[in-house]
Amino acid sequence: MADTTLPDQIAARLRRDILRGRLAPGAPVKERDNAAEMGVSRTPMREAIRILAKEGLVELRPARSPVVANPTLKEVTDAITVLVALEELSGRLAVEHATDEEIAGIRRIHEKMAAEFDLLDHIDRFEIDMAFHIAIAKASHNVALARTHGAYLARMWRARFLSARTRRNRDRVLRQHGTIVAGLEARDAEAVSREIGVHLGHLLTHIIEEFRDRAEDARPAVEVESDSGS
Incomplete structure (x- = not known):
């Protein structure tokens, strides 16, 4: 630091x-x-x-x-909907505007995550994952988009981490990241946008499940009266 x-x-x-x-x-x-x-x-x-x-x-x-902060489910899902749209747009623009070196940098982040996935704790792995998405937004060369994406990503940091921690599928995540990188390298905007959409497609479902599980954990246990025969 x-x-x-x-x-x-x-x-x-x-x-x-x-x-x-x-x-x-x-x-x-x-x-x-x-x-x-x-x-x-x-x-x-x-x-x-x-x-x-x-x-x-x-x-x-x-x-x-x-x-x-303790946002409501509605606040979180609204922000996630916007975040997904921003990431799909950033992928399209990165295909058009990113330099070869920027795309190579995104591949290096992916390769670092693949090499160290099983060695890192949840937070270190999550931060590399977020660095991957931030790098794509920056590679869009649209300052307003990258700034807005960063703001929404920061607000969703904890919700997205909880979803990633509890629902993480190693093979799926690495495969989808690899496909996104391949699309960037091929300069295929449709493929990149589609793969980002697929990659983030289950995020809303996972967030809803996380809120549901949290509510169930917070629910007080029901006391069962014992039959004492009196």
């Missing part, structure tokens, strides 16, 4: 804590306590929290500690 600022480094650590569930949805993000735990002053901690607030991972509250 030598090329990142201290607030960026702190934000990355907090982001991982949110992904791991150490900071659960609705939990307060206490500036003083987190600064003390990380051995930093409150100023960069405050800026890191602002970074996460811009990403939608944290909600700021007047005169109170910020909390980890």
Whole structure:
């Protein structure tokens, strides 16, 4: 992280804590306590929290500690629908505008993920996966699209991670990434858009299932009265 600022480094650590569930949805993000735990002053901690607030991972509250965002299913599925459309468009534009070196870079990300998939923990693997999609958006050479994609991706970071963690299929993911790269190399916009759509096609279903499972886990257990014979 030598090329990142201290607030960026702190934000990355907090982001991982949110992904791991150490900071659960609705939990307060206490500036003083987190600064003390990380051995930093409150100023960069405050800026890191602002970074996460811009990403939608944290909600700021007047005169109170910020909390980890807890979006509704409707908010998440609406954003995912937009995100999928943005990724399909970015793939089409990358076919037209990406340099050969940019496409080679996307292939290197894919090959790194394939080589290290079984060696990485869930978060490291997920971050490489997201780097793959971010690189395609940047290769579109459409600054507005890449910026919008980044904003939606940041807001969906935790939901997408949970879906990836619980539903991950190694062979399917690597096969689809490889097909997307092949389409970019062949400059086949239809193939790239189609494969991105297929790749993300089950995301909404997985998110809905994740919310359903979370609701079931939170449901209080039903007490069964024992037959004491009295």
